[in-house]
Amino acid sequence: MRYDTLVDAIGDTPVVRLRAGAPEGVEVYAKLELQNPYAMKDRVARRMILEARRTGALAEGAPVVESSSGTMALGLALVGAQLGHPVHIVTDPRIDPVTRAKLAAMGCAVHVVEAMTSEGWQGARLERLADLLRELPGAYWPRQYGNPENPAAYRDLADELVADLGTLDVLVGSVGSGGSLCGTSAALLERFPELKVVGVDCVGSVLFGQPDLATRKQSGLGNSLFPDNIDYRLFDEVHWLSDDEAFDATRSLAREQQIFAGNTSGSVYRVLTHLAAHAEPGTRLVGIMPDRGDRYADTVYRHEPAGPIAAEPARVPFGTTVTGWSYASIPRGGRRTMVFVESNTTGTGMLALRTATRLGFAPLLVTRDPGRYSGLEATGCEVITCDTEDDAAVLAAIGSRAVGGVTTTSDFYLEHAARLAEALGVPGQAAETAAACRNKELTRTALRDAGVPQPAFVVAEDSSGVGEAVAAVGVPCVVKPVDGSGSQNVLWCADEATAVAHAARVLAVTENARGQRSPGRVLVEEFVEGPEFSVEMFCTGGEAVCVGVTQRTATPLPHFVETGHLFPANLARAQREELAEAARQALKAVGFEHGPAHVETRLSAAGPVVIEINGRLAGGMIPELIRTATGIDLLEQQIRATAGLPVNLEAQRHRHAGLRFLTAGERGRLTAVNGTAGAARVPGVVTVHVTAASGRAVRPPRESYDRLGHVIAVGDTAQEVATSLAGAAELLRVETEPDTDDR
Numbered sequence: 001m002r003y004d005t006l007v008d009a010i011g012d013t014p015v016v017r018l019r020a021g022a023p024e025g026v027e028v029y030a031k032l033e034l035q036n037p038y039a040m041k042d043r044v045a046r047r048m049i050l051e052a053r054r055t056g057a058l059a060e061g062a063p064v065v066e067s068s069s070g071t072m073a074l075g076l077a078l079v080g081a082q083l084g085h086p087v088h089i090v091t092d093p094r095i096d097p098v099t100r101a102k103l104a105a106m107g108c109a110v111h112v113v114e115a116m117t118s119e120g121w122q123g124a125r126l127e128r129l130a131d132l133l134r135e136l137p138g139a140y141w142p143r144q145y146g147n148p149e150n151p152a153a154y155r156d157l158a159d160e161l162v163a164d165l166g167t168l169d170v171l172v173g174s175v176g177s178g179g180s181l182c183g184t185s186a187a188l189l190e191r192f193p194e195l196k197v198v199g200v201d202c203v204g205s206v207l208f209g210q211p212d213l214a215t216r217k218q219s220g221l222g223n224s225l226f227p228d229n230i231d232y233r234l235f236d237e238v239h240w241l242s243d244d245e246a247f248d249a250t251r252s253l254a255r256e257q258q259i260f261a262g263n264t265s266g267s268v269y270r271v272l273t274h275l276a277a278h279a280e281p282g283t284r285l286v287g288i289m290p291d292r293g294d295r296y297a298d299t300v301y302r303h304e305p306a307g308p309i310a311a312e313p314a315r316v317p318f319g320t321t322v323t324g325w326s327y328a329s330i331p332r333g334g335r336r337t338m339v340f341v342e343s344n345t346t347g348t349g350m351l352a353l354r355t356a357t358r359l360g361f362a363p364l365l366v367t368r369d370p371g372r373y374s375g376l377e378a379t380g381c382e383v384i385t386c387d388t389e390d391d392a393a394v395l396a397a398i399g400s401r402a403v404g405g406v407t408t409t410s411d412f413y414l415e416h417a418a419r420l421a422e423a424l425g426v427p428g429q430a431a432e433t434a435a436a437c438r439n440k441e442l443t444r445t446a447l448r449d450a451g452v453p454q455p456a457f458v459v460a461e462d463s464s465g466v467g468e469a470v471a472a473v474g475v476p477c478v479v480k481p482v483d484g485s486g487s488q489n490v491l492w493c494a495d496e497a498t499a500v501a502h503a504a505r506v507l508a509v510t511e512n513a514r515g516q517r518s519p520g521r522v523l524v525e526e527f528v529e530g531p532e533f534s535v536e537m538f539c540t541g542g543e544a545v546c547v548g549v550t551q552r553t554a555t556p557l558p559h560f561v562e563t564g565h566l567f568p569a570n571l572a573r574a575q576r577e578e579l580a581e582a583a584r585q586a587l588k589a590v591g592f593e594h595g596p597a598h599v600e601t602r603l604s605a606a607g608p609v610v611i612e613i614n615g616r617l618a619g620g621m622i623p624e625l626i627r628t629a630t631g632i633d634l635l636e637q638q639i640r641a642t643a644g645l646p647v648n649l650e651a652q653r654h655r656h657a658g659l660r661f662l663t664a665g666e667r668g669r670l671t672a673v674n675g676t677a678g679a680a681r682v683p684g685v686v687t688v689h690v691t692a693a694s695g696r697a698v699r700p701p702r703e704s705y706d707r708l709g710h711v712i713a714v715g716d717t718a719q720e721v722a723t724s725l726a727g728a729a730e731l732l733r734v735e736t737e738p739d740t741d742d743r
Contacts, residue, residue: 038102161188168188172198198235201222206225237330240327315327366384366394405643408616440482555663
């Protein structure tokens with residue numbers, strides 16, 4: 001077949017019937033994507049670059065920059081060079097010499113990072129890529145993991161399969177960025193709704209609910225990150241193979257079928273032939289074979305197995321940690337529903353919905369107002385609008401769905417979720433416990449009765465009782481609502497007059513930010529001197545596990561807004577254990593036995609004092625610090641616990657992470673946050689995120705909602721983190737202008 005350019009020659013790869021030893025009447029085919037000029041991702045490179053040129057995102061002659069360790073790099077080098085674009089590939093030391101030689105031969109610039117970050121090699125590569133984007137004006141980053149043109153490129157592959165085979169019943173493919181299998185299967189499911197889609201992953205990849213193992217040796221499939229291009233709703237089944245099993249299968253593919261391929265193709269071959277051996281007559285199965293084996297000649301093909309090679313996969317419940325060839329079924333029509341009763345309004349809430357999908361559930365958000373949640377539509381989550389204050393209405397809305405769990409990421413709806421879980425008979429916190437955490441008066445009473453150290457306190461129902469409360473507690477004191485959240489209306493009061501005036505303001509509030517009725521009571525409590533810490537707890541299997549202690553900094557008095565965090569806290573071991581034990585006793589006092597808890601404390605001269613119990617994950621990006629420092633994804637563990645799945649709280653690394661919030665120094669309107677690019681280049685800084693839009697009314701923080709963004713840094717020591725955050729802070733400037741509405 002004649003083509004004018006090599007770019008035109010991409011695609012139209014052969015479909016070959018395999019000698020698979022399947023029962024009579026079962027047909028097994030391999031789609032040889034390895035017959036593209038370099039490999040399967042040539043399709044994606046062509047599609048992304050041509051589309052970027054068409055839309056103007058990639059100017060004539062502008063450079064292309066991407067992170068890749070294999071076939072995507074080769075595809076971009078091919079298409080970029082053919083169309084006149086310099087190509088820069090960021091990779092890591094695992095790149096094989098054959099691929100690197102091919103890239104160099106095509107004139108591609110290869111940038112090799114030297115060390116992993118807390119996000120593994122992928123994180124280090126993305127940091128270097130960010131530097132290149134700043135150094136190369138006009139550079140285009142295809143973003144293979146999130147670019148919708150990645151899966152769209154495989155619609156042609158689906159068309160080719162239909163043209164060559166007519167129909168098919170089972171499609172097997174490897175999963176890395178998510179583009180090939182999701183793009184192909186989405187197109188095929190439009191024609192064949194009963195098509196069975198089987199994903200192939202590797203042990204130690206996080207893509208389908210497994211813990212991340214940086215030691216895994218496979219390339220081309222698996223990941224340490226969660227690509228946006230994976231649509232988990234498409235899968236019926238997923239298989240995991242160990243390195244030894246994948247490499248053995250690759251050699252079997254060459255020996256049995258004379259197809260010299262990479263380990264992605266070998267893994268697909270092992271699963272494909274297993275499925276074929278158990279298929280009914282008349283079944284037609286296709287496996288996508290992504291790349292050739294030349295770059296694996298000295299690794300995969302010379303590998304000596306160190307572990308067992310399973311002849312058959314073990315069937316496991318989805319969410320079970322595996323070490324060898326295993327599979328889990330996740331039928332599209334029969335997934336259990338994970339019910340979310342409302343959500344918080346940050347990215348964490350939307351991330352929770354995606355996490356539930358990744359763990360094999362069908363997320364359902366029940367909400368009074370879907371418009372409250374930015375990014376909700378992109379999650380693909382089912383949404384039901386109803387009155388979430390009415391338990392009967394929520395139950396009616398859920399109907400006869402098979403519910404696997406009920407949870408929330410909003411502090412305001414912990415009691416609602418607990419009552420609903422109890423009504424549906426699924427794991428959950430006792431409603432009384434959720435109420436005891438949510439209502440600070442109930443918290444204080446429970447801690448007092450259990451003898452847990454806490455501030456002295458008195459609750460007042462009206463302003464006339466505040467004076468007596470202050471007299472009993474003493475000054476200075478702290479006045480706050482019994483049902484507050486996010487440091488709203490929490491005030492340090494130096495004298496009785498200030499306390500009475502502030503209590504009157506709190507008591508005048510009849511509804512909270514979610515429209516829920518206020519209890520009409522105010523808490524007056526002793527002000528405890530001492531540094532602030534939060535103890536991050538997780539209750540599972542009857543045990544309250546301390547995940548770690550977070551060191552917190554806050555605004556100067558009279559307000560208590562958190563301005564920064566350090567995890568783990570810079571404490572002596574004995575002090576950490578004291579704080580953890582105080583948190584355990586506090587949780588025991590309120591009957592807390594299920595899921596995550598965030599216990600706020602102060603370390604007074606007399607020892608730990610419990611300030612609050614939050615029956616949820618910490619806010620303020622603390623879960624992200626924990627994930628960055630330890631690898632523990634607490635949001636995933638929350639959903640696992642909600643569904644009754646095993647929880648993994650084992651740290652995979654031991655680093656330090658810190659955060660500093662961006663805040664305004666004066667009242668006005670936000671005009672800009674300058675210096676973000678420079679701050680992002682500070683060594684150790686992994687995130688610079690501005691959450692506030694220009695034009696927003698701002699003020700020095702009085703509550704958590706006054707924060708404008710944050711910086712996260714990571715390092716091997718607490719001092720490294722502090723240095724990185726200080727360096728970033730010197731470069732960041734929050735610019736404001738006077739607010740004309742205040743004049």
